[in-house]
Amino acid sequence: MDHRQSPIVTVDVVILTLGEGGLRVLLTERDKPPFENALALPGGYVRTDEDGTAEDAAHRVLLTKARARGVHIEQLMTFSGPDRDPRGYSVSVAYLALIPHSRLPEGALTVPVEEAVGLAFDHDRIVAEGVERLRRKAVYSTAPAALVEQPFTIPDLHAAYEAVLGSRIDAASFRRKMISLSALEESDEKRPGGRGKGRSAQLFTLPEEEVRTFDRTFGEPGT
């Protein structure tokens, strides 16, 4: 059996956050070929002498290229083929990271996800898959909570869901559902309303990286 040329193995990280204009993705400008000067997702080789797994490589990229730590990260999908990288047949394990905007480093470049086109490699498609994954998860889990700073108010979280889903959600239903799942509660009512006006809102935190799901279909008898 001959093994042929082994593929290049890399990771790419779709880092999503909420900012001006809704969902945004973090990009970096490439400083060397291929695609020199083009925008791309932060990524890099899987270093077999240093990274225990591809996920470790993704964390390394997250720290070194985006200087972001402690973020929610999950494996997204693996992309492969002879043409996606001009250096040869490549396999990229893509990860999805969600982070509150405030925890990104100062000069970080983010663009609205709809404007993330013309990126290097097949990164347009990877971004699209990441966004779709988040949108799907938003309908049945607390995943969007990873996009807001902790602690947060229910209206904060509500706004995050609406930004992710791109549609209105009834505020009363939203509140009822979130409360019924029991996210942690705080006693400080601190936070004043949206633009500094109106009644203050109760603050909440999500227990340690926990993502809750809520599905309303048979099989599992609810949560």
Next chain:
Amino acid sequence: MDHRQSPIVTVDVVILTLGEGGLRVLLTERDKPPFENALALPGGYVRTDEDGTAEDAAHRVLLTKARARGVHIEQLMTFSGPDRDPRGYSVSVAYLALIPHSRLPEGALTVPVEEAVGLAFDHDRIVAEGVERLRRKAVYSTAPAALVEQPFTIPDLHAAYEAVLGSRIDAASFRRKMISLSALEESDEKRPGGRGKGRSAQLFTLPEEEVRTFDRTFGEPGT
């Protein structure tokens, strides 16, 4: 920049089906090292000169090692690390395939998923991920339809869901839900009941590989 030793890149396919004792996974006995004679998932190298993508490699494996064609297949997850394969640092893109039992080749070896332990490499874990994926999809999609022969009756499909989920589902609710989604209908009432007794059941088919989802949560306003 030094690239170090590039990882080995393989695919592994979790082929699930329904048979004696419920959900079963197809295994092969390894005929060469490493793990010679041990049971393993069908898999193989991604051939950079032959496979357009890792998914093509998975299809090739499906055809050559399991002689199964036209099955539902989707990417599951990628597993990586220095220890999972004694030949060195490896990356395996795992796929999940669902197939009716009758479409497997004659002597195919399948075992109940709970008994798929002690497999080569980290295949125990890959099987577990595949099963979990299917179980999660069963609660919000028609994925289990890929496990039954076409055409099928609603009771057939009902039994498949129960086998996958491992719990009872109310037959009336199940029927109502499936009907309301509109899976294709046939005029032949042919199929006699379960063990040849009782009223015949209406036959249905699922339109071309289509998987419907049904979620009952806010965001998307139903289907």
Next chain:
DNA sequence: ACAATAGTGTCTTTAAGACATTATTCA
């Protein structure tokens, strides 16, 4: 006091679970 935002109450609708009832088929 008033505007703005947070939070509650209530009504309607949809669909799931439970389970009784009717329909069809084979031996």
Next chain:
DNA sequence: TGAATAATGTCTTAAAGACACTATTGT
């Protein structure tokens, strides 16, 4: 005709959407 299975009907319950209404805060 009777047993077995398929299919329908009905009632209850849970939760989402809509939206009116109350509560609290800053100016």
